[in-house]
Amino acid sequence: MPRILIVGGGYAGFYTALKLEKWLRKGEAEVVLVDPLPYMTYQPFLPEVAAGSIEPRHAVVSHRRHLRSTRVITAKVSGVNHASKTATIEPEVGETFELDYDHVVMTAGSVSRTFPIPGVADEAIGMKSIEEAVAVRDRLIDNFHRAALLPAGPERDRLLTVVVVGGGFAGIETFAELRSLASALLRDHPQLTIDDTHFHLIEAMGRIMPEVSLKTSHWVLKNLAQRAAIVHLETQLTSAVDGHLELSTGESLESDLIIWTAGVMANPVLRGTDLPVDERGRLRAQPDLRVIDDNGVVDAAWTAGDVAAVPDLSGGGVGGFCVPNAQHAVRQGKQLAKNLVAVLRGEDPKDYEHKNLGAVAGLGIGYGAFQSGKFAVTGFPAWIMHRGYHGLAIPMWERKLRVVGDWVGNFVLGRDNVSLSAREEPAAYFQEFAARPKG
Structure with a gap:
């Protein structure tokens, strides 16, 4: 049974896994999702979380609760060697291990882009x-x-x-x-x-x-x-x-x-792969969400979301590519799942196209x-x-x-304006009053 490895559980990765669960037949493929966090963050709600209008846990979506047939690994992917189709997995506890795959889906998202400004x-x-x-x-x-x-x-x-x-x-x-x-x-x-x-x-x-x-x-x-x-x-x-x-x-x-x-930039996890990236550090992709290099399609490599340079066929993108936002990431994840299933069944994938709403x-x-x-x-x-x-x-x-x-x-x-900053040092209150051995 072929193994599909999804690197990153944000918008694109989560929706890819969710739709693969829906469209794959039983036993047709094994889906594995790896992300350092056990949840997808709905980032448009972060300002409302910061303002106290939304409970923080309600702005995230649990991987394990909603991806029932996907194997979820809460760990960091430190490297991908597509030539040998292996990924290096680093859990927070335990030994680093190698995971083989047949198809890789790179949806590691983006991180904050900063400049070397003092302080x-x-x-x-x-x-x-x-x-x-x-x-x-x-x-x-x-x-x-x-x-x-x-x-x-x-x-x-x-x-x-x-x-x-x-x-x-x-x-x-x-x-x-x-x-x-x-x-x-x-x-x-x-x-x-x-x-x-x-x-x-x-x-x-x-x-x-x-x-x-x-x-x-x-x-x-x-x-x-x-x-x-x-x-x-x-x-x-x-x-x-x-x-x-x-x-x-x-x-x-x-x-x-x-x-x-x-601003944001593509997740630096790509630096630990042998997959082709553009001058901005994004994975090179064609409209059907397959990774490409100078020789054409890279077999069994897929990408979507902020980490990917996907051509915007609607003509509305910046520099000809889809902008890094949730609208594209969600829809690309869904289309990627459809295309991957099609390829597994010997069918042709379809191009992703979405006009900004x-x-x-x-x-x-x-x-x-x-x-x-x-x-x-x-x-x-x-x-x-x-x-x-x-x-x-x-x-x-x-x-x-x-x-x-x-x-x-x-x-x-009314808005709940309570700070829980003491949670950052939860043992402090106990330790302040805890009895200690004399001498």
Whole structure:
């Protein structure tokens, strides 16, 4: 029985496995999925998790619960030798081992792309994982608690200053959602006012959210300005050492919460493979999602999602390739599963083609922006559209119901603004009071 190895359990990998389970006949192939995490993260919900609008566990989808016939291995793939069709698997505990396969599906996704700016690696936090979103939420809430006990001055300003680097969708949504959370926190801290909080977004380009029209992006800028959130366009971060930010404009800021959302890059796991990559480190692919090199199709090698340079046949991609977003990753995963099954049965695979349906952003409770072609919606209707779309788009009905339950609960009971940052050192409370041997 042929073995299909899926490297990466994000959008593309999860949906590939899910659809292979549906379309493969019993005994037709064994499917193995390897990922360091035991779940798929629904990344469009990370800003809402950071804002406390969604319970963190509800924004992830368990591999083992929903992939019933797939063999799930929670471990890191440190290398793939396609010439011998073996992968090197490194579990968190136990010995490293080799896994043979007949077909490999590379869907390892992307990681945050950073630049060698002093201090960024030590001071900033990304917004690519559920753990990062939770840490951001807890940091902001804890900083309000601390600031409420301080007199006005530099130390309090530092705690109440939030800086987001990157004005794409991820950056703007994170920035706006955190502004919404901060406004809610002010009601719990009467010692503070909105003038005590400082929100800054740094964007190197001359505009934000290139996925929407200039008119829509201007509406977002105006909305943020009305909510005391400042966007610095055509500005670069030059240093962030010890939380002291230097900008290319000559301005400087002090912040205890710096969030980096300025782009992504293909997962570096590809460096440990003999598969062909392009100049940006992505796997070279043709429209049917098979990996290619200078000689044509690489036999039994497939790819999809952020890690792949898949030609965009709709003509709407950047540089002729599909942009790295959830819309493409989900649909590519489904098409890849169909194509793989077709090849196993001696049939021809079909090309992947998808025309962008538009873009929708949540900008905090009651605010949103939607763009599809020249049609745009902003404000409250767009916020409803954002929640409606993503509420349906997150995979599996039990996840959809949990997320909608969060929204309904928050509407009735209010946002849950509790920080659980003490979870990072769970033994500290016990150890503080634990009896120890004398002497």
